[in-house]
Amino acid sequence: xxxxTNREAGSDPGPAICTFLTDFGLASxxxxxxxxxxxxxxxxxxxxxxxxxxxxxxxxxxxxxxAACVPYYPLGCLHVVVVDPGVGTERAILYxxxxxxRLLAPDNGVLSRLADEHGPVTVxxxxxxxxxxxxxxxxxxxxxxxxxxxxxxxxxxxxxxxLGPLATDWLRRPRPEVxxxxxxxxxxxxxxxxxxxxxxxxxxxxxxxxxxxxxxGQQVECHPVRTYGEAAPGELVRLISSDGRLELAVVQGNAAxxxxxxVGSVVHLRHQTPD
Amino acid sequence: xxxxTNREAGSDPGPAICTFLTDFGLASxxxxxxxxxxxxxxxxxxxxxxxxxxxxxxxxxxxxxxAACVPYYPLGCLHVVVVDPGVGTERAILYxxxxxxRLLAPDNGVLSRLADEHGPVTVxxxxxxxxxxxxxxxxxxxxxxxxxxxxxxxxxxxxxxxLGPLATDWLRRPRPEVxxxxxxxxxxxxxxxxxxxxxxxxxxxxxxxxxxxxxxGQQVECHPVRTYGEAAPGELVRLISSDGRLELAVVQGNAAxxxxxxVGSVVHLRHQTPD
Amino acid sequence: xxxxTNREAGSDPGPAICTFLTDFGLASxxxxxxxxxxxxxxxxxxxxxxxxxxxxxxxxxxxxxxAACVPYYPLGCLHVVVVDPGVGTERAILYxxxxxxRLLAPDNGVLSRLADEHGPVTVxxxxxxxxxxxxxxxxxxxxxxxxxxxxxxxxxxxxxxxLGPLATDWLRRPRPEVxxxxxxxxxxxxxxxxxxxxxxxxxxxxxxxxxxxxxxGQQVECHPVRTYGEAAPGELVRLISSDGRLELAVVQGNAAxxxxxxVGSVVHLRHQTPD
Numbered sequence: 001x002x003x004x005t006n007r008e009a010g011s012d013p014g015p016a017i018c019t020f021l022t023d024f025g026l027a028s029x030x031x032x033x034x035x036x037x038x039x040x041x042x043x044x045x046x047x048x049x050x051x052x053x054x055x056x057x058x059x060x061x062x063x064x065x066x067a068a069c070v071p072y073y074p075l076g077c078l079h080v081v082v083v084d085p086g087v088g089t090e091r092a093i094l095y096x097x098x099x100x101x102r103l104l105a106p107d108n109g110v111l112s113r114l115a116d117e118h119g120p121v122t123v124x125x126x127x128x129x130x131x132x133x134x135x136x137x138x139x140x141x142x143x144x145x146x147x148x149x150x151x152x153x154x155x156x157x158x159x160x161x162x163l164g165p166l167a168t169d170w171l172r173r174p175r176p177e178v179x180x181x182x183x184x185x186x187x188x189x190x191x192x193x194x195x196x197x198x199x200x201x202x203x204x205x206x207x208x209x210x211x212x213x214x215x216x217g218q219q220v221e222c223h224p225v226r227t228y229g230e231a232a233p234g235e236l237v238r239l240i241s242s243d244g245r246l247e248l249a250v251v252q253g254n255a256a257x258x259x260x261x262x263v264g265s266v267v268h269l270r271h272q273t274p275d
Numbered sequence: 276x277x278x279x280t281n282r283e284a285g286s287d288p289g290p291a292i293c294t295f296l297t298d299f300g301l302a303s304x305x306x307x308x309x310x311x312x313x314x315x316x317x318x319x320x321x322x323x324x325x326x327x328x329x330x331x332x333x334x335x336x337x338x339x340x341x342a343a344c345v346p347y348y349p350l351g352c353l354h355v356v357v358v359d360p361g362v363g364t365e366r367a368i369l370y371x372x373x374x375x376x377r378l379l380a381p382d383n384g385v386l387s388r389l390a391d392e393h394g395p396v397t398v399x400x401x402x403x404x405x406x407x408x409x410x411x412x413x414x415x416x417x418x419x420x421x422x423x424x425x426x427x428x429x430x431x432x433x434x435x436x437x438l439g440p441l442a443t444d445w446l447r448r449p450r451p452e453v454x455x456x457x458x459x460x461x462x463x464x465x466x467x468x469x470x471x472x473x474x475x476x477x478x479x480x481x482x483x484x485x486x487x488x489x490x491x492g493q494q495v496e497c498h499p500v501r502t503y504g505e506a507a508p509g510e511l512v513r514l515i516s517s518d519g520r521l522e523l524a525v526v527q528g529n530a531a532x533x534x535x536x537x538v539g540s541v542v543h544l545r546h547q548t549p550d
Numbered sequence: 551x552x553x554x555t556n557r558e559a560g561s562d563p564g565p566a567i568c569t570f571l572t573d574f575g576l577a578s579x580x581x582x583x584x585x586x587x588x589x590x591x592x593x594x595x596x597x598x599x600x601x602x603x604x605x606x607x608x609x610x611x612x613x614x615x616x617a618a619c620v621p622y623y624p625l626g627c628l629h630v631v632v633v634d635p636g637v638g639t640e641r642a643i644l645y646x647x648x649x650x651x652r653l654l655a656p657d658n659g660v661l662s663r664l665a666d667e668h669g670p671v672t673v674x675x676x677x678x679x680x681x682x683x684x685x686x687x688x689x690x691x692x693x694x695x696x697x698x699x700x701x702x703x704x705x706x707x708x709x710x711x712x713l714g715p716l717a718t719d720w721l722r723r724p725r726p727e728v729x730x731x732x733x734x735x736x737x738x739x740x741x742x743x744x745x746x747x748x749x750x751x752x753x754x755x756x757x758x759x760x761x762x763x764x765x766x767g768q769q770v771e772c773h774p775v776r777t778y779g780e781a782a783p784g785e786l787v788r789l790i791s792s793d794g795r796l797e798l799a800v801v802q803g804n805a806a807x808x809x810x811x812x813v814g815s816v817v818h819l820r821h822q823t824p825d
Contacts, residue, residue: 019307029614032601051306053302227415242416343579348589470606
């Protein structure tokens with residue numbers, strides 16, 4: 001899809017760009033504390049919020065989110081991902097290099113979609129060396145006490161090998177379903193965006209030219225268009241999403257609400273037979 | 276109103292400040308992708324979010340928003356505006372210089388209020404040269420594929436003349452209504468802020484000293500005050516807004532909810548006649 | 551609690567870090583205007599949002615928020631706090647130095663919790679010298695017209711003594727209640743976070759090992775755990791919060807909703823007597 005075309009191999013990411021993806025919300029002080037710790041370690045860090053509005057503990061959502069934006073960043077950027085229902089338990093924390101991007105994330109599968117779509121995965125390490133952590137670790141806030149100071153030290157040039165050993169195994173989530181069938185193809189809603197658009201798991205090159213759609217068993221009429229403005233406000237349309245998958249949308253409206261669909265809803269495209 | 280007083284003509288805006296105004300929301304990955312592309316082109320860019328919470332496709336809201344904040348930025352800052360229901364259609368994308376600020380925006384009228392209030396408009400160009408766009412253009416995400424790389428190149432010093440020809444015409448929205456009448460003056464609610472305060476279209480110097488107010492035909496009692504703290508919590512007051520217009524507010528409350536008013540609601544100020 | 555351990559005394563906070571805490575929301579243009587004014591005075595400023603989602607006019611919330619994150623910032627950072635129901639009235643604006651951090655805030659008690667927990671308070675000045683304000687001051691928007699330009703000048707190196715005289719007195723809010731009782735200890739919910747977790751006023755070292763809990767007079771069962779992942783989803787637990795206080799939480803759920811509790815709710819821990 002041309003991702004990375006604007007980047008030159010070996011280009012300098014500039015002074016210490018570090019992004020964040022969390023489910024902390026912006027109304028609580030957690031994001032602000034994380035940034036404070038990071039800036040205390042690396043005052044030159046340049047912070048970019050990917051989002052802090054991941055639904056609480058929604059690993060699948062965060063995994064789709066990373067795949068949709070991380071590949072566009074300059075090579076070598078550091079991305080800190082704290083969607084971490086297992087905080088304080090035995091789950092590991094990973095340092096990974098995927099498609100030239102660097103990430104810190106809990107070992108809960110959140111990196112799966114990025115690795116699936118925008119690999120290769122070249123390095124995965126497990127954070128075991130507490131030397132670069134804060135001296136006291138809250139059992140409920142590793143974002144502040146482990147992720148943030150480690151990120152700061154990485155931005156300062158710390159060798160990732162100092163963080164801990166290479167991981168022999170790490171959690172991968174299964175890809176969202178795409179199943180060819182006798183009478184067509186089955187996929188699922190993989191992501192619902194802010195506008196209520198439904199982004200499915202079906203890659204653009206697998207979309208049949210004509211097909212009858214069912215969502216969770218309900219037949220729906222939706223015209224294929226190239227972009228929203230080609231249909232009237234309120235009309236249900238299908239098109240190719242900005243990351244190259246089948247998308248269902250209501251023009252200037254909310255398809256998720258209209259169809260009662262959500263992540264995991266089954267989308268069935270049946271071949272249309274001429275009568 | 277003293278805007279710009281703190282800026283010196285010819286002052287350096289510092290290293291590459293670029294602001295964003297979109298309706299993408301922060302829960303979706305679109306803002307994050309736009310920033311990634313921009314930073315890949317110009318790693319030194321310094322990003323400022325004006326807002327990503329413009330109501331979906333609400334051009335009038337975005338237009339008021341720009342007029343209320345863009346003039347306060349250092350001269351020469353670049354402002355990227357992506358509230359764009361016509362994305363992927365024949366609508367043009369504009370580069371404009373208004374009151375010393377630089378903007379990229381769809382040609383849908385979103386720059387009208389800034390041009391009305393804080394001009395002059397000195398340059399308007401139409402983006403036709405794809406040389407600085409991403410090589411593949413999604414029909415639904417020009418923010419990522421056109422606006423972001425073009426912004427990055429402008430921050431890197433690209434001559435705006437390279438973007439495309441001077442525009443001979445561009446869309447202007449009518450100013451929100453202000454109509455003198457035999458028995459007073461009519462205006463409309465032009466903006467509803469986060470607190471539910473109603474900012475009208477009536478400039479401070481046209482506010483009658485005493486007047487009876489009607490909102491959408493309903494008579495309302497509201498005392499003139501200088502600031503919220505001059506009345507009791509819960510009281511409906513009228514005052515001069517921070518951008519110099521008639522404002523209706525409920526002290527520590529929500530005037531929009533109290534009055535059932537919204538953008539476009541008609542505010543009628545009738546001269547009070549002594550009995 | 552180890553705050554500040556990653557900071558070295560006298561470390562350079564880097565180029566001009568300035569944070570913001572407001573109740574302006576991000577949908578309105580007020581935050582954007584404040585940043586524009588500040589950048590016009592100090593184009594090199596590096597802006598960090600603590601939050602703009604403080605509930606409107608909620609001074610207690612903002613006070614807890616500051617205490618939970620400001621101490622983690624590099625020494626000498628400037629924090630601009632605009633939660634200011636008294637804007638435009640006789641209330642003063644303060645410049646304060648607390649625990650090595652610098653702050654601008656209205657004199658309404660919002661600095662109390664930071665001063666209580668992370669002092670000492672070494673300097674408090676009242677802003678009286680309008681020389682560094684904008685030339686026209688809106689009665690309703692001191693954030694833009696006073697706080698922002700003063701912050702910019704402080705970042706540029708202005709001596710705080712130029713802002714106004716040392717304050718002889720300033721508003722302090724009482725600490726959230728912690729009351730030992732014959733049969734146990736009483737505290738209150740001091741903060742409700744984004745996840746609905748209830749952070750109480752009771753310091754960790756005062757939590758009895760075993761106790762029966764009542765919230766607003768209702769007895770509740772909740773197991774002590776070290777972190778959320780130690781109990782099943784949906785279970786009510788108590789643990790030590792990330793800032794070292796008694797916290798009540800529902801694993802992957804919302805304790806505030808479950809218990810109908812909010813800031814100020816009384817939490818009573820009764821000694822358990824063996825039967």
